[in-house]
Amino acid sequence: MSDNQEIILSARGITRDYVSAGGLFGKTETVHALKGIDFDLYRGETLALVGESGCGKSTLARILTLIDAQTDGELLIRGNPVNIAKKKVSAEMRRRIQIVFQNPYGSLNPRQKVGAVLEEPLKINNPEMPAEERRQKAMDMLLKVGLQKEHFGRYPHMFSGGQRQRIAIGRALMLNPRMLVLDEPVSALDLSIQAQILNLLKDLQEEFNLSYLFISHDLSVVKYFADRVMVMYFGEIVESATRDEIFANPQHDYTKTLLAATPKTSIESIRARVNAHKETA
Amino acid sequence: MSLLEIRNLTVEFDTAMGPFRALKGVDYTVDKGEVLAIVGESGSGKSVAMLATMGLLPDSATVKADVMSFDGRDLKTVSPKERRSIIGKDISMIFQEPIASLNPCFTVGFQIGEVLKTHLDLRGKAIRSRTIELLEAVGIPTPEKRLSSFPHQMSGGQCQRVMIAMAIACQPKLLIADEPTTALDVTIQKQILDLLMRIQAERHMGLIMITHDMGVVAETADRVVVQYNGEQMEESGVLELFEAPKHPYTKALLSALPERAEGDRLPTVSDFAASYSKEDSPAV
Numbered sequence: 001m002s003d004n005q006e007i008i009l010s011a012r013g014i015t016r017d018y019v020s021a022g023g024l025f026g027k028t029e030t031v032h033a034l035k036g037i038d039f040d041l042y043r044g045e046t047l048a049l050v051g052e053s054g055c056g057k058s059t060l061a062r063i064l065t066l067i068d069a070q071t072d073g074e075l076l077i078r079g080n081p082v083n084i085a086k087k088k089v090s091a092e093m094r095r096r097i098q099i100v101f102q103n104p105y106g107s108l109n110p111r112q113k114v115g116a117v118l119e120e121p122l123k124i125n126n127p128e129m130p131a132e133e134r135r136q137k138a139m140d141m142l143l144k145v146g147l148q149k150e151h152f153g154r155y156p157h158m159f160s161g162g163q164r165q166r167i168a169i170g171r172a173l174m175l176n177p178r179m180l181v182l183d184e185p186v187s188a189l190d191l192s193i194q195a196q197i198l199n200l201l202k203d204l205q206e207e208f209n210l211s212y213l214f215i216s217h218d219l220s221v222v223k224y225f226a227d228r229v230m231v232m233y234f235g236e237i238v239e240s241a242t243r244d245e246i247f248a249n250p251q252h253d254y255t256k257t258l259l260a261a262t263p264k265t266s267i268e269s270i271r272a273r274v275n276a277h278k279e280t281a
Numbered sequence: 282m283s284l285l286e287i288r289n290l291t292v293e294f295d296t297a298m299g300p301f302r303a304l305k306g307v308d309y310t311v312d313k314g315e316v317l318a319i320v321g322e323s324g325s326g327k328s329v330a331m332l333a334t335m336g337l338l339p340d341s342a343t344v345k346a347d348v349m350s351f352d353g354r355d356l357k358t359v360s361p362k363e364r365r366s367i368i369g370k371d372i373s374m375i376f377q378e379p380i381a382s383l384n385p386c387f388t389v390g391f392q393i394g395e396v397l398k399t400h401l402d403l404r405g406k407a408i409r410s411r412t413i414e415l416l417e418a419v420g421i422p423t424p425e426k427r428l429s430s431f432p433h434q435m436s437g438g439q440c441q442r443v444m445i446a447m448a449i450a451c452q453p454k455l456l457i458a459d460e461p462t463t464a465l466d467v468t469i470q471k472q473i474l475d476l477l478m479r480i481q482a483e484r485h486m487g488l489i490m491i492t493h494d495m496g497v498v499a500e501t502a503d504r505v506v507v508q509y510n511g512e513q514m515e516e517s518g519v520l521e522l523f524e525a526p527k528h529p530y531t532k533a534l535l536s537a538l539p540e541r542a543e544g545d546r547l548p549t550v551s552d553f554a555a556s557y558s559k560e561d562s563p564a565v
């Protein structure tokens with residue numbers, strides 16, 4: 001990433017504590033889910049966030065998308081400090097950052113037709129917009145994410161997982177955001193569908209100059225998709241570098257463990273395994 | 282003679298919209314000590330095939346096969362009673378969702394003990410000591426304490442270890458693992474795969490690995506069956522499959538792997554053979 005690029009979002013020392021209810025006589029317990037997160041996200045780049053379940057990836061995603069407040073630290077969106085616990089955030093600010101969730105079966109309302117799913121953000125954000133224009137915008141988006149006109153009036157259950165994820169991406173893009181938080185967007189999908197969704201995300205990024213925060217635990221996808229990678233471990237960013245650096249020269253032990261655990265599909269490694277197997281047998 | 286032999290298996294479901302053919306004539310053989318991977322995307326019939334083998338499909342399913350034999354016994358003609366004595370004992374299965382497949386109301390020790398009681402007729406102290414042995418074998422630290430844990434007190438990886446302990450409790454000849462690591466983190470996936478492979482080699486078990494993940498195939502399989510839409514596309518040794526896939530669908534699957542991507546775009550299955558393209562917009 002070149003230095004002269006526009007910073008969309010920065011995090012400075014963001015922490016998040018969860019305090020458990022202690023019950024009548026019990027003590028309360030504090031879990032430090034995030035222990036001081038610093039990073040910058042530049043315009044048009046894909047920053048991957050990698051880590052195991054429970055390390056705080058999704059907590060961070062909720063803070064960045066202004067769903068949850070940080071306990072401490074500063075979140076800057078295009079230079080403006082934001083803290084939803086202290087001050088109400090304008091709709092304009094919320095519009096800029098959207099999120100796509102992991103499970104496309106859970107993130108769409110089963111009683112809402114696809115057209116309505118796509119129109120809803122416009123209805124909330126711009127109630128004055130004439131219905132006809134809104135419909136047209138939703139239809140354009142439907143086609144943009146690779147679905148067909150006739151899908152407009154259908155319900156989510158009539159779609160496959162990959163198609164639902166397209167709808168979820170379309171909904172996130174309805175308000176022309178600058179940045180998308182993609183929380184494991186392809187981990188629930190089949191391999192070939194995963195490829196289609198990744199291609200779609202690449203196309204959309206190019207077209208709208210979007211920044212992505214791409215949360216994933218699958219390093220092979222990250223290696224293909226990301227520009228920069230942050231590795232998170234127990235609420236801390238333990239390593240952050242460009243994709244090529246991380247994969248060629250991992251520094252932190254946890255990064256090395258992750259890389260070692262990723263299944264290898266190269267012919268050489270399969271041959272090595274098969275041969276080792278033959279020798280012991 | 283192979284441990285499991287299935288020839289020309291078809292499975293049909295009666296649905297409100299007429300019969301639906303989930304499997305259209307597939308063959309599988311597994312030898313002792315062999316790891317067979319069945320790969321395919323969702324809806325390819327890989328789980329249905331194994332459920333049919335174990336006789337676990339609902340009544341709406343019609344199962345037909347030319348040959349269906351396990352360890353010299355004909356699975357088509359065995360009585361339900363005899364089948365129950367095979368399933369869970371000589372053939373056992375582990376599932377994708379470890380936390381969902383354990384009963385939340387009973388302790389881990391009780392659930393493993395139940396298997397030992399039912400199939401091996403163990404009682405009392407013998408159950409306890411064997412359960413501890415099993416938990417040790419699957420790498421659970423301090424097994425004596427873990428006996429009284431409930432599933433919700435354990436992580437997903439640990440629950441999967443408990444499932445494996447239950448599955449190997451009766452020294453099965455064949456273990457069927459249905460997406461055993463799909464719900465787990467990569468680091469835990471690695472541990473579970475290593476564990477499965479170690480147990481498989483030690484006990485010289487047949488292992489059928491059902492998966493959609495080519496990475497898991499590459500790390501475990503001896504032989505691979507590739508399935509699509511209820512049909513068998515290809516069967517080869519693991520090395521041949523990755524080196525020189527015969528079927529266009531296999532080629533497409535392999536090139537959709539992000540780590541094999543050349544250039545900026547991932548080829549999708551539909552880029553390859555139109556006849557086998559995974560319809561992204563099924564007519565609903």
